Amino acid sequence: MQLETIKAPGSPTEGQETFVLNLGPQHPATHGVLRVKLTMDGEYITRAEPVCGYIHRMHEKMGENRTYAQFLPNTSRIDYLSAMHYTHAFVGVVERAVGIEVPPRAEYVRVITSELNRIASHLVWFGAFLLDLGGFTPLLYAFDDREKILDLLEGITGARLTYCYYRFGGLYNDVDEAFLTGTREFVTYMRPRLDMYRELVTGNVILRKRLEGIGPISAKTCRKYGATGPVIRGSGVAHDVRKVMPYSVYSDLDFDIPVFPECDCMARYLVRMEEMAQSLRLIEQALARLPAGPFVAAKVPRVIKLPPGDYYYAVEAARGRFAVRVVSDGKEIPYRVKLRTPSFANLTLFEEASRGMMLPDALALLGSLDLVIPDIDR
Amino acid sequence: MTLSEPYRLFFYLFGTMAFVGLNAAYLVWVERKGAARFQRRSGPTEVGPAGLLQPIADALKLLSKQVLVPPEADRTLFRLAPVLVMAPALMCLSTLPYSERLGARDLNLGLVLVFAFGSINVMAIMLGGWASRNKYAIISSARIVSQNVAYEIPMLLTVITLLMITGTMNLREIVEQQAGGFWNWNICKLTANPLMPVTFVIFFICMLAETNRAPFDMAEAESELVAGAFTEYGGMGFGVFFMAEYANILVGCSLATILFFGGWQSPIGVLPGHLWFLLKLYALIFTVVWVRWTFPRTQFYRLLNLSWKVLIPLSLVTLVLTSAMLKLF
């Protein structure tokens, strides 16, 4: 497959004196505290070295000092924009290890809330990405839609961002009728809004010229660095944890994975826009199939102790594959909690992908990777 | 009522400065409220009714800040640059007629004067960036110069197209030729130039680029990284640059109204001339604000490509077409 790069006129000249520019920890375009040391030759980047760790909060260490139930609030805070997925992975690994059977109503509610959270996360990405490119208005429209999701989730969980909603064996509390009606209304409201974004933003010639052909990342590079999520799906590889290693009730639901082969920023952009539409489809199906019943398993041990061993659970979070690996030695406190976060892998390919790019294009590439820095540093 | 010469000078001097000052301040309010409404928000509401005193609060804030001249900067040029950016806008307004009787000077070369002063504007921004002795300011101001020079050419070509139709450079006469209903406005003169709306669009785009407005705002917003040509300016130094930007928009939109939309001519003879002029002027300014808040920014080389590869050929085409039509019909 030929990768066509549209290069900016001129190119980095050999042997020119380079200078180091610091895309410092405080910067509007890095969406968090990420420092990138850019070695630049005039306008072109010869080397980009990301320096992370400015927001390292020691979640994995905290996992070694807290019981399984006490670690739950941490899971929402690793990547606060798609908190439901992260809690899902952690409760999933414990349920898988202990053998707790989650009732179907809880599984379907988990799917609904996870997909709502995915849409909310993609809306934040959409607004922030366009803000980097200079279009200020779609941010506000996206946040208006996101408010509706946050109000729905606040109605059942009580929180807007760090939900801490799932428990071992099910949910914290049941959903009420207001949530179900509200979600149905939201799905009918959101579809025309996605069409509006397509007309206003995706079809816009300025945006297309800004993103098409910029920042090519081949599938080989993605595999080399372990990039997952929309990054690898924008490079032509149909890899989605919900299809490859289905969890929860995703194997019973009918949805497509958007894959675009062009490998440029536009492909990653289109993958995320399509994912929002597919999430709406999933929510509709889950709402239709929602069974009555208990929202939490009947027999959940009061004190959770995992049998000694090594357990793993992966979910498709908004940014890619998030996985929890718990090593237990039989006590109520885990021996080791390893969090495999998608943004870390997605960030590491920035160094190779940004060589020789002009600075605004590199910033567009950084935006299209959809990094959340607390996710990188944990 | 004709005034004698000294009173006339006085009236136009203070009138122009007051008009520009008031507009520069309140166009900020229009921009903020307009941006807010496009984004489904409310904009400034606290200071004064509907936020009308907000520009005064902003002006007081800017006035109270220290104007720091960087130690290595060229002091004279650094202080001169904001003045030089504001002055051409004020000078251009001396040639623009706002109604049959409101017009500071009725010059036969009014149109050329406006573009001459526009070029001084470019040089002044370059001086501002150069005098700052700041690496990034220089890069930014160099970009602004190349952008402005690139876009002056299609602008002048469209104006030449118009000149062939009007036959005069006197702005008052240009407006007087468009009398008698809106089908006589230059934008509707399709018998002379079938691509007249295209000419207007080219002129509008060039005006946006000349005034460094989005989507061509490389100067201010390449501050993805650093703050652009005005990095070292603080307090009122920055305030004057800011006001000058709005004054330039004012001049650009006034010129567009005069050249294409009939100046003070009213489509229905109800209101006095200057009110129609202001109505058209503010409609165009609203469009400028509208365009800013709708589109993302282009990349720098695409901006220049747009000018050299798209706008110049198009304006040459309209020029040739107009001359052909005028010769044949």
Add this chain to the structure above:
Amino acid sequence: MKRALRDLLTGFGSLLTGMRITLQQFFKPPVTVHYPHEALKMPARYRGHILLVRDPETGKSLCIACKSCEKACPSDCIVVEGIKREGDKKKSVTDFKLDFTKCSLCGSCVEVCPVDALEFSKEYNLASTSKEAFYQIDLVKRVEARDP
């Protein structure tokens, strides 16, 4: 040549479509809730800091000072003390301090309480000039001051 012209026209058309959409949004009402002058209603399950539930009969809290919440809290926010008075079947609480500066609103304490003595408040407006508003919130004092 033809393709370039067609690209130009579709490109320009996309710009006009974008402007039409923003103009439509211009005429819709703003969604802002002007906060100090207007306020949103908190949903029923909103998670503010915890409060002791007031028993309508006795006017005191239902807490039996079993310290389950203290053990369940991930952030060591709760300190509970209680005594068993003469003639009572269960302990009653004498001291319940919440360190809200560390609380993450996870709800484990509310969930684990065997007598449902804890609930979330709806307070979100917590700016204060005194430390007692968040540092060691005295919930026993607050429960006695609550409306029945």
